[in-house]
Amino acid sequence: MRLVQITDLHLNAVPAAHPQDLCPLHRLEGVIDAVNRERPDQVLVTGDISDDETADSYRLAVEALSRLDAPWAWLAGNHDQPTLMANHRELPGELSLGNWRVLMPATRVEGQPHGALGAGGLAWLDARLAEDERPTVIAMHHPPVHVGSAWLDAIGLRDREAFWHVVEPHHEVCAVFFGHVHQAVAGHKRLAGGDVAVYGCPSTHRQFLAEAATFAIDEALAPGYRVIALHDKTLDTRVERVDT
Secondary structure, eight states, rough: OEEEEEEEBBBBBOGGSGGGGGGGHHHHHHHHHHHHHHHHHEEEEEEEEEOOOOHHHHHHHHHHTTTOSSSSEEEEOOTTOOHHHHHHSSSSSSSETTTTEEEOOOBOOTSSSBBBBBHHHHHHHHHHTOOOOOOEEEEEESSSSSSSSSHHHHTTTTTTTHHHHHHHOOOTTEEEEESOOOOOOOEEEEEETEEEEEEEEOOOSSOOOOSSSSBBHHHHHHHOOEEEEOOOOOOEEEEEEEEO
């Protein structure tokens, strides 16, 4: 089973407002062409679909993502409006993929750049984890770990410790994949039952400079995506860049 994660599309209602080489829609289309060559079984789109939170931005997103040769599912980021998204396509929250499953918890906080699951989201996650012992990956927008950039760490998942408290007894969780940080991140969270891998994904648009104290763009890095290969009870993953 092969998954692909794409994230942080940052589309707006007027693509022509950007120069061609910096147009988020143009860059997304180049990433989609590359993703199709990977022949994935499922694509995960982990938030910040829109940059201007307009209905037209989601219409453009659906039109572009419909060019994927695989099923795709999305979730909302801090720049998104879930109600407008749902008018075009559901936000499923959970996917069953043969011997695996993907949980996609909502972390968006209205009007805020940081994320949180809140009591309801944590209870939902705990219940979903308790009901099924299949190997599981969690895909979310906000990172539940620090990534080494002060400004990004300030707007990550605010209730990260509560998140890991929920995950810790559920040893079927193999990895957490997140967006929001616009960069490739690989690490782990040490829990009592063993380490859980954590991975950030490049944006399909612009990349943030790693380990920067304040907001900064890394002009040298191209858009990208993450490939996730699911095996029997293990997985491996890699990042690919796309010259658009």
